[in-house]
Amino acid sequence: MRWGSASESFIRPIRWLNVMLGDKLVDASLYGVKSSMTTFVHRISNFEALEVSCVKDYFSILKNGGVTLFTDKRRENILNDFKVLQKEQGVVIEIDEELLDEVVAITENPTALLGSFDEEFLRLPSEVIITSMKEHQRYFPVFKDGKLINKFCVVSNALTNDFSKVIEGNEKVLRPRLADGLFFYDNDLKNGLSTAGLEKVAFFKGLGSVADKIERETKIANKLYDMYKIHASKEDLNRAVELAKADLMSEMVYEFTELQGLMGGYYATAAGENAVVATAITEQYLPDGEDSALPSTQMSAIVAMSLKLDTLLALFSVNQIPTGSRDPFALRRAVNGLVRITKEHGFAFDVVETLADLASGYENIDMQKLESFFLERVKQYFKGINPSIIEAVLASGERELLALGKKIQALNNIVNSEGFSEYSSTFKRVANITKDIDLSQRLHVNKCYFDEEAEAALHKKYNEVVDTKFDNYEAELDALLGLKPELDKFFEDVMVNVEDEAVKNNRKFLVASVYKSILKIADIKEVSV
Numbered sequence: 124m125r126w127g128s129a130s131e132s133f134i135r136p137i138r139w140l141n142v143m144l145g146d147k148l149v150d151a152s153l154y155g156v157k158s159s160m161t162t163f164v165h166r167i168s169n170f171e172a173l174e175v176s177c178v179k180d181y182f183s184i185l186k187n188g189g190v191t192l193f194t195d196k197r198r199e200n201i202l203n204d205f206k207v208l209q210k211e212q213g214v215v216i217e218i219d220e221e222l223l224d225e226v227v228a229i230t231e232n233p234t235a236l237l238g239s240f241d242e243e244f245l246r247l248p249s250e251v252i253i254t255s256m257k258e259h260q261r262y263f264p265v266f267k268d269g270k271l272i273n274k275f276c277v278v279s280n281a282l283t284n285d286f287s288k289v290i291e292g293n294e295k296v297l298r299p300r301l302a303d304g305l306f307f308y309d310n311d312l313k314n315g316l317s318t319a320g321l322e323k324v325a326f327f328k329g330l331g332s333v334a335d336k337i338e339r340e341t342k343i344a345n346k347l348y349d350m351y352k353i354h355a356s357k358e359d360l361n362r363a364v365e366l367a368k369a370d371l372m373s374e375m376v377y378e379f380t381e382l383q384g385l386m387g388g389y390y391a392t393a394a395g396e397n398a399v400v401a402t403a404i405t406e407q408y409l410p411d412g413e414d415s416a417l418p419s420t421q422m423s424a425i426v427a428m429s430l431k432l433d434t435l436l437a438l439f440s441v442n443q444i445p446t447g448s449r450d451p452f453a454l455r456r457a458v459n460g461l462v463r464i465t466k467e468h469g470f471a472f473d474v475v476e477t478l479a480d481l482a483s484g485y486e487n488i489d490m491q492k493l494e495s496f497f498l499e500r501v502k503q504y505f506k507g508i509n510p511s512i513i514e515a516v517l518a519s520g521e522r523e524l525l526a527l528g529k530k531i532q533a534l535n536n537i538v539n540s541e542g543f544s545e546y547s548s549t550f551k552r553v554a555n556i557t558k559d560i561d562l563s564q565r566l567h568v569n570k571c572y573f574d575e576e577a578e579a580a581l582h583k584k585y586n587e588v589v590d591t592k593f594d595n596y597e598a599e600l601d602a603l604l605g606l607k608p609e610l611d612k613f614f615e616d617v618m619v620n621v622e623d624e625a626v627k628n629n630r631k632f633l634v635a636s637v638y639k640s641i642l643k644i645a646d647i648k649e650v651s652v
Contacts (some may be wrong), residue, residue, distance in 0.1 A: 164188020202233030363403035458500035518646035533597035
């Protein structure tokens with residue numbers, strides 16, 4: 124809650140304020156409320172303001188008035204009640220941390236209680252029951268042997284020795300909620316899963332209807348299907364994308380918007396769609412958070428990617444680009460989801476080439492801005508890693524997500540290994556010597572120009588490394604950095620900038636060859652430790 128000109132938010136309006144230093148009142152005003160030597164207690168205990176004479180008196184008044192002052196203590200009391208109920212009833216109470224935080228904040232004298240509802244409502248998908256209980260009533264769902272049962276846990280704020288009426292009242296309130304859900308569910312099953320009407324549901328100004336979005340997603344999905352050659356039917360893929368948004372027309376999703384996709388999966392199964400299609404519909408919005416599950420099949424992954432990619436491309440095409448902390452369409456989360464999905468399913472995705480290909484059907488997209496936005500989210504994905512390591516790999520020009528992740532991890536492992544700082548100075552010198560050389564050209568090194576043994580030794584060792592087939596980037600990078608002794612000897616014994624232009628260039632090309640090979644993985648000079 125926010126009110127007045129204050130930007131601070133609170134779970135309940137601030138009605139009174141008591142600020143004391145020692146036993147004396149501090150004349151203060153916060154959030155439009157003036158401090159006084161009074162406080163209130165639990166309304167069942169006393170409805171009037173009570174005078175506070177000293178700090179000791181304050182704590183005594185609250186305790187006698189049925190108020191557990193400290194948040195941690197209220198949380199502890201609730202969790203202890205949960206443990207007792209679970210042990211007595213042989214059940215498991217599912218603890219939603221956000222819901223628990225809210226319940227802790229809105230109660231003064233919390234007591235956890237078990238209530239029940241009619242078994243007939245278990246015919247509903249468990250997600251519907253749980254959503255109804257959590258969102259509407261702040262109840263915690265109860266499980267037994269891994270299955271939702273017809274019980275719920277409510278945290279009461281009552282001051283009483285007999286909670287039977289409290290339980291009865293909460294049961295009475297929950298029943299019509301679940302009855303509504305069952306009514307919506309049965310109606311939706313009777314009406315079937317249909318996309319009729321989606322052409323009248325607007326997606327976003329300038330981007331047409333949801334039906335138009337489905338059409339765009341279908342084109343992306345087919346391109347991804349051809350790109351990744353997944354083991355699934357293209358007909359099933361197109362069917363999944365076609366029906367993915369159909370549940371937006373259902374009564375259940377109209378009431379519980381957070382169940383979109385999930386209800387579509389249930390309705391698709393009831394309508395006789397095959398399991399692969401139903402699963403893809405259910406999982407189309409995954410991942411929907413940092414710790415969220417990922418699409419479980421390759422086809423589900425493509426459906427989820429198509430949704431995210433169209434949203435990203437379409438909104439960029441109408442210049443709806445997130446700025447600062449503002450991101451109303453969760454485009455940052457969409458990119459995070461794409462990074463996670465590609466990694467999970469081993470899908471190659473080039474931030475430049477793949478995006479350019481998929482964006483061909485959209486107008487007015489600033490591809491440079493889109494690529495920068497995408498890469499910025501990639502950096503955030505690897506937020507636990509030294510940023511200079513990520514920049515070093517990006518400086519290599521790598522833009523394919525799978526390779527990018529592997530190279531970042533490889534460089535990170537090497538940078539964090541013992542003795543890397545010694546390697547760093549040598550290879551930064553390598554980079555400095557070759558800074559004026561065009562590394563895109565073929566660097567031909569002629570052994571005829573070798574005058575020093577250190578030149579031949581470096582050339583021989585370097586060729587051994589580049590002729591070796593490595594299993595991973597870390598092994599390759601480790602071998603290239605292992606050229607340090609030969610490079611150090613080269614720098615000690617060989618003068619690079621000699622008068623003979625051919626000899627000078629040959630020596631520079633030799634050093635540049637080493638740098639160019641490392642640059643395929645990362646620009647080592649960008650790393651700071």
